[in-house]
Amino acid sequence: MTYFDQVTQAAAFLRDQLAPATPSVGIVLGSGLGAVADAIPSPTIVPYAEIPHFPQSTVQGHSGRIVAGLLAGTPAIVMQGRVHFYEGYSPQQVTFPMRVLGALGLRAVVLTNAAGGIAEGYHIGQLVALRDHINLMGFNPLNGPNEPRFGFQPNSGLRFFDMTEAYSRRLRALAQQAAAAEGFPLDEGVYLAVPGPSFETPAEIRAFRTLGATLVGMSTVPETIVARHMGIEVLGISCVTNLAAGLGATPLSHEEVFAAGRQVEHRLASLFQRLIPQIAALLEPQP
Numbered sequence: 001m002t003y004f005d006q007v008t009q010a011a012a013f014l015r016d017q018l019a020p021a022t023p024s025v026g027i028v029l030g031s032g033l034g035a036v037a038d039a040i041p042s043p044t045i046v047p048y049a050e051i052p053h054f055p056q057s058t059v060q061g062h063s064g065r066i067v068a069g070l071l072a073g074t075p076a077i078v079m080q081g082r083v084h085f086y087e088g089y090s091p092q093q094v095t096f097p098m099r100v101l102g103a104l105g106l107r108a109v110v111l112t113n114a115a116g117g118i119a120e121g122y123h124i125g126q127l128v129a130l131r132d133h134i135n136l137m138g139f140n141p142l143n144g145p146n147e148p149r150f151g152f153q154p155n156s157g158l159r160f161f162d163m164t165e166a167y168s169r170r171l172r173a174l175a176q177q178a179a180a181a182e183g184f185p186l187d188e189g190v191y192l193a194v195p196g197p198s199f200e201t202p203a204e205i206r207a208f209r210t211l212g213a214t215l216v217g218m219s220t221v222p223e224t225i226v227a228r229h230m231g232i233e234v235l236g237i238s239c240v241t242n243l244a245a246g247l248g249a250t251p252l253s254h255e256e257v258f259a260a261g262r263q264v265e266h267r268l269a270s271l272f273q274r275l276i277p278q279i280a281a282l283l284e285p286q287p
Contacts (some may be wrong), residue, residue: 003092004147006053010096011103017046018068018104023075024283025276026106028082028097030113030219033239034063035265036272037078043069048081054100055083055093072273074280077101084218086197091141095226102152102230107283108171109227110276111220112268115191115238118205119214122240125264127271129175130167130236131188133221134213137195141222142229153231166224171235171279178275184267189214191238193221215240235279239264 001009021044029036037043046066048054057064063080070076079097083089101109117126151157172188179186192213194200200208200216208216215238227234 004149007096007099007103007150010052010054010100013050013052014046014066014100015104017066018044018077021068021075022105023068023077024105024107025074025279026077026079026101026109027272027276028079028109028111028223030082030239033112033114033265033268034080036112036269037063037067037080039269039273040067040069040071040076040078043067051100053096055089055096057081057083058087071276074277076276076280077104077106082219082223084197085137085139085195085222086218091139091143091222095141095222098223098226098232099150099230102150102227102232105152106232107153108168108233108235108279109223110171110235110237110272110279111223111227112237112239113191113217113220114241115215115217116200116205117214117240117243118192118209118216119189122214122243124240124242126240127179127184127186127264127268128189128215128238128240129172129186130191130215130220130238131172132190133166133224133236134190134192134208134211135221135225137193137221139222141226150230156229156231158229161229163225163228166228166234167236168233170282171233174278174282175235175237175271175275178271178278181274182267182271186237189238191215191217191220191236194218237268239268 048064067078146159148157196218
C-alpha cells in the first residue's frame with residue numbers, strides 16, 4: 001500500500017467517525033495545551049490508536065486523540081497531541097496526520113507549540129504568532145518523489161511551490177484582532193525548528209538569535225511545509241514555555257515546559273473560541 005493510499009484510508013475512517021460534520025478548520029495542540037479541546041461540548045473523540053496507519057505520540061502532555069465537534073458553534077477538528085522526529089518517526093510519519101487533515105478537506109489549520117523564547121522581552125506564558133520560520137531540522141518532509149494527488153486545493157500538490165507566506169498574513173491579522181478583544185497583545189515572531197530531543201546550548205541560542213529567530217522548538221515546521229504543499233492556510237501560534245538556554249536562571253526541563261503550557265492553555269482556549277468562527281467565515285466562498 002502506498003503512502004497516499006494509507007492517507008486515503010485513514011481519512012476515510014475519520015470521515016465516517018465524524019459524519020455528518022465537515023470541518024474546514026483544524027487545530028494541532030502542542031505540549032501542555034490540551035485544554036482547547038475541552039471547549040468543544042459533546043465532542044466526537046477518536047484515539048490515534050484506532051485510526052489506520054496513524055502514528056502514536058509518546059511524549060508527556062500529548063493525549064494522542066482527535067477531538068471534533070462545534071467550537072463556538074463552528075465545526076472544528078482538533079489534534080490533541082502530535083508526534084515528533086525525535087521520537088524515532090520518519091518525516092513522512094511526522095506529517096502523516098497533516099496529510100490526513102488535508103484529505104478531509106481542511107482549508108486552514110492552526111498549529112500551536114511550546115517554544116523557547118529567544119527574543120529579549122519575552123516572558124513565560126506569552127503567546128506569539130509566527131510570521132516565518134527557519135528550518136534547521138536537517139530534512140524537508142517533501143524529500144523524495146512528489147505526489148501531485150495531495151493537491152486537494154487549487155494550485156497545490158506541486159513539486160516546487162512558494163513559501164513566501166508560509167504563515168497566512170490574513171489569519172495572523174484575525175488572530176491579533178481576536179487577541180486584542182481578549183485583552184492581550186499577540187506579537188509576531190520567527191520560529192526556528194531543531195530536531196531535538198536535547199535542548200539547545202547557549203552558544204546555539206546566540207547563533208539562532210543572529211539568524212533572526214525569536215523562538216525555538218522541535219515541531220511545527222514539517223507540518224507547515226506539508227500543509228502549504230496541499231494548499232492549506234497556516235496560522236502558527238507559539239506559547240513561550242521557557243526562556244532559551246543561557247537566558248534563564250534555571251536548567252531547562254520538559255516539566256517546566258509542560259507546566260507553563262498548562263498555565264496558558266485556558267487563555268488559548270478563549271482565544272480560539274473567538275477566532276475559529278472568524279477563520280471559518282473567512283474561508284466561505286464569496287457571492
